[in-house]
Amino acid sequence: MSLLRQVALGVAGLVVLGLSGCANPPGKPGPGPEVVNPDSIADFAVLYKANCAGCHGFDGKGGAAIALGDPVYLAVADDAVLRRVATEGVPGTSMPAFAKSKGGMLTEKQVEIIAHGIREKWAKPDVLRGADPPPYAATTAGNSSRGADVYTIFCASCHGIAGKGGKASSIVNGSFLALMSDQELRTIVIVGRPELGAPDWRGNVPGKSMSAQDVSDVVAWLASQRAQFPGEPYPQTDKSTGGTR
Numbered sequence: 001m002s003l004l005r006q007v008a009l010g011v012a013g014l015v016v017l018g019l020s021g022c023a024n025p026p027g028k029p030g031p032g033p034e035v036v037n038p039d040s041i042a043d044f045a046v047l048y049k050a051n052c053a054g055c056h057g058f059d060g061k062g063g064a065a066i067a068l069g070d071p072v073y074l075a076v077a078d079d080a081v082l083r084r085v086a087t088e089g090v091p092g093t094s095m096p097a098f099a100k101s102k103g104g105m106l107t108e109k110q111v112e113i114i115a116h117g118i119r120e121k122w123a124k125p126d127v128l129r130g131a132d133p134p135p136y137a138a139t140t141a142g143n144s145s146r147g148a149d150v151y152t153i154f155c156a157s158c159h160g161i162a163g164k165g166g167k168a169s170s171i172v173n174g175s176f177l178a179l180m181s182d183q184e185l186r187t188i189v190i191v192g193r194p195e196l197g198a199p200d201w202r203g204n205v206p207g208k209s210m211s212a213q214d215v216s217d218v219v220a221w222l223a224s225q226r227a228q229f230p231g232e233p234y235p236q237t238d239k240s241t242g243g244t245r
Contacts, residue, residue, distance in 0.1 A: 039107050044117030047110055051098055060122050062195035065095070066188065069122035072200050073191040076136050082115035090181050134190050134201060134212035137183065138219070147221025150214045154204040163225065168198065177226040186219045 041047060049058070056062060060069020067073065086106075089097035098104035099111050106114075151163065160166030170176070189210070192200040201210040210218075 038105065039110075041110065042113055044113055044121070047106070047114050048117065051106065052114065055094070057195070060118065062193065066184075066191070066193065067195050068118050070191060070194055071122060071124035071127035072133075072194075073187070074119055074123040075128050076133050076190055077187070078136070079115055079119065081136060082118060083111060086111045086114055090184065093181050093184060094179050095184075131202060131209075134210065134215045136187070136190070138186060138212075138216045140213060140216055142213075142216035142218070142220025142223075144217070144220040144224040147217035147219070147224075150210070150218040151221055154210055154214065155218065157204075158198075163222070168196075171222065172225040174227045177222065182219055182223050185222050186215060189215050189218060 048060075052068065054063070055065040056068045061067050062070070085095065087097065087099040087104075087108075088102050089095045089104075096104065098106045100107060155163070155171070156166075158166060158168040159171050160168075163172035164170050188198070190201050192198040192203070194200075201215065204210065
């Protein structure tokens with residue numbers, strides 16, 4: 001082989017090696033999955049798992065918070081409620097705002113996907129079977145004095161005298177009430193917590209449903225048990241006198 005031909009072949013080989021090296025130059029990541037822009041996620045299952053399941057349970061079955069998959073809840077709370085709560089959260093409670101416009105991480109479209117998906121997946125149009133539930137939001141003010149009597153009739157058999165616990169847990173516990181808004185209390189009184197064995201407004205007393213006013217009154221009574229300064233249950237010691245204040 002002539003010297004000229006050997007040089008030509010060598011140069012061609014270097015060119016091939018150089019071209020193959022350009023496919024993965026130093027510092028360039030190798031092939032792999034692309035990072036997904038969080039704003040582009042539009043799958044209900046993914047959004048629900050990442051943002052809702054931790055408190056409301058997988059498959060909407062409830063956990064630290066109410067079961068979003070409860071058809072009775074979905075019959076009482078309309079689409080506007082679902083969107084508003086997901087968007088704004090419930091100030092002063094454990095429910096945060098999820099919309100970017102309120103400091104959260106979700107776009108308006110993603111909030112809509114979650115609200116629509118919850119109803120599409122778990123709502124049952126005939127779940128109430130003709131029953132007329134108390135309205136989601138109160139239309140009349142509650143009376144805490146009457147609420148004490150309502151509590152005795154509909155709630156005491158499970159939650160004990162004065163709400164301090166019996167077959168079921170205390171519902172006047174300071175930490176519990178500090179984390180619950182009046183609306184959250186009302187929602188639970190109406191729809192119950194079926195995953196915990198708590199019935200809805202129809203099932204506390206056989207053959208006797210709670211009226212809308214009963215619900216408002218017992219919520220007023222529960223709210224009246226809320227500590228004025230949650231987190232400060234112990235009296236402070238007055239060191240100058242050795243007493244308490």
